[in-house]
Amino acid sequence: MSLAAESPVHSSSSSDDFAAFLDAELDVASSDTSPDEDQDDEENDDDEEDFQEPSAKRQKVEDLEPTKELEGSNVNTSSEPMDEDICPPHPGFIKGMCMRCGQIEEDESGVAFGYIHKDLRLNSKEIDRLRGVDLKNLLEAKKLILILDLDHTVLNSARLVEISAEEEYLRHQALSMQADADRSIFELPGMHLLTKLRPFVRTFLEEATKMFEIYIYTMADRAYALEIAKILDPDKVYFDNRIISNADCTKRHQKGLDVVLGAESLVLIMDDTEIVWQRHKENLILMERYHFFASSRRQFGFSTKSLSETKKDESESDGILSIVLNVLKRAHQMFFDAFLEKKLSAKDITELSSRDVRKVLKLIRQEILQGCKIVFSRVFPSSARAEDQPIWKLAQQLGAICSTEVDASVTHVVSTDKTTEKARWALQNGKFLVNVHWIEAANFLWSRQREEDFQITSSPKNPPD
Known part of the structure; x- marks a missing residue:
């Protein structure tokens, strides 16, 4: 992504000179430096290994094609300035130099994008503008x-x-x-x-x-x-x-x-x-x-x-x-639905830009245990508020209905102990009796699993209340 091309730089000759300088600076920086230089070594407590090794060479920042503004959209997809071509505010800095006016400032505000360029920092307005450009480009390509x-x-x-x-x-x-x-x-x-x-x-x-x-x-x-x-x-x-x-x-x-x-x-x-x-x-x-x-x-x-x-x-x-x-x-x-098989117009892009893949994922997830009504027995302490328990919330996210009491509509009893009153009720009434891994497996595998594979094989020596 060429920030000289995508940043709201003036059309004046001085700005053109700065844009050329910026591209040259990026060329030099990408060949001589890498984003991992001068980074503080911080300890990770994530589950991934923190492998500390010598830094690698950084790739050159690539060009992002300028695009026209989306008609009728509330997302700014223009490569033109969002306001007057003057600073401040500065859209961002590379090595402390404003991408628009070339002014040097010790400004640590904004967000660093070190994986794009070691010294790149953008302010929130410029980030929003670039995201608008990316949104339109991706939707036109029918990509997420x-x-x-x-x-x-x-x-x-x-x-x-x-x-x-x-x-x-x-x-x-x-x-x-x-x-x-x-x-x-x-x-x-x-x-x-x-x-x-x-x-x-x-x-x-x-x-x-x-x-x-x-x-x-x-x-x-x-x-x-x-x-x-x-x-x-x-x-x-x-x-x-x-x-x-x-x-x-x-x-x-x-x-x-x-x-x-x-x-x-x-x-x-x-x-x-x-x-x-x-x-x-x-x-x-x-x-x-x-x-x-x-x-x-x-x-x-x-x-x-x-x-x-x-x-x-x-x-x-x-x-x-x-x-x-x-x-x-x-x-x-x-x-993308019906838009997958057609050439997209500006109106189509506007409609797609209002969609949210998070809602789509939620709908897919809710189908996994749809039609199941679950009662838990000795999975969490009886003194705990059932609705606040992670396994209860997970079952609901997967489309199940959760209840604290058994009745004829219950389909599953999830337990750690097959001798509890609710577990015995499940067996006597032809309901499924499974362990908690049945819900966890459904979550990972994105489908309802065979209940026979998640039977309770033994009772805990010291079960919770």
Whole structure:
């Protein structure tokens, strides 16, 4: 994105001179510096590994084509100034220099976009303008935005020192398959890591990019993110320069869409960690974690053998990424609806710009347990307010009706103990009696699961009240 082309620069010769200077400055900066230089090293408490490695070279800022203003839209999609071509206010700064007038100021306001250019900072009005431009461009291309987490979502990485004896075969496999473009196991010597791609990820990216503009957004270090991007996208077809890492976050230990130059109403997020998206839960598709390596399972408290140790893996055809791809396809189809098969007019773009993919995702999610009425028994303390419990809220988000009392309309009793009064009632009245994992599995797999696979096998020794 060329900020000289997209910023509200004057048409005067002096402004043209500054625009030329700005482009030249970007050329120099992108060849000599990288966004990760001079970044403070901060500790991550996200579930992803914080891999600290030497910084990588930064890509050049690319051109974003100017577009005409959307007729009848309340979204500003013009590349022209929103107000008079004077400063202040300054639209943004590169190395402390205003993008419009060239004035040098020590202004730390606005939002930093270090993944676009190391020293770029934009104010809120300019961000809104660029998002308006992006909104129109994406809708014309009939695309939405997909934010893609890395670790435990589309891959799993382990430090070489943590590889168990039963996993050593993977290092030999990574070495022997270096010439195989379709391999899924990689050793990253400079980072002392072994990385395993989640099954189906290559097909997933190939299909998803037809419907979405894809960003990488990881809490890991930028050097690691760039290295993984080379593996997933060696030809820079999927991500381009849209690679956001921990150094780009504006709030410690939190991911946010404030550093994405795209409308939130177009964004879907794939991430295994809900807590880092506190401000954007409605955009989130929560992913079941991919634990391939033994060290990953230990990190999350699992004692059973890992996929790597048992030499097994997720299914390509009906694994998590395949399931979520179908959800994305449906969300995309529902969002654009009848507009998919026609050439879009300005009026069509205006109508589409008022739509919100978060509402579409909510409708899809509510179909999962539609028709189910659930009563909980000893899943949470009886003294707790049932409506405030996460599992109750999750069941409702999936379309179920939740109740505190049993009656003839109840279809499921969810319990940890098959000897409770409500559990016995379920068995006596031909109702489904399942454990809480039935709801959790439905959430991850986006469909109602077979109740027979989630039976209560034993009663807890010390059940809650």
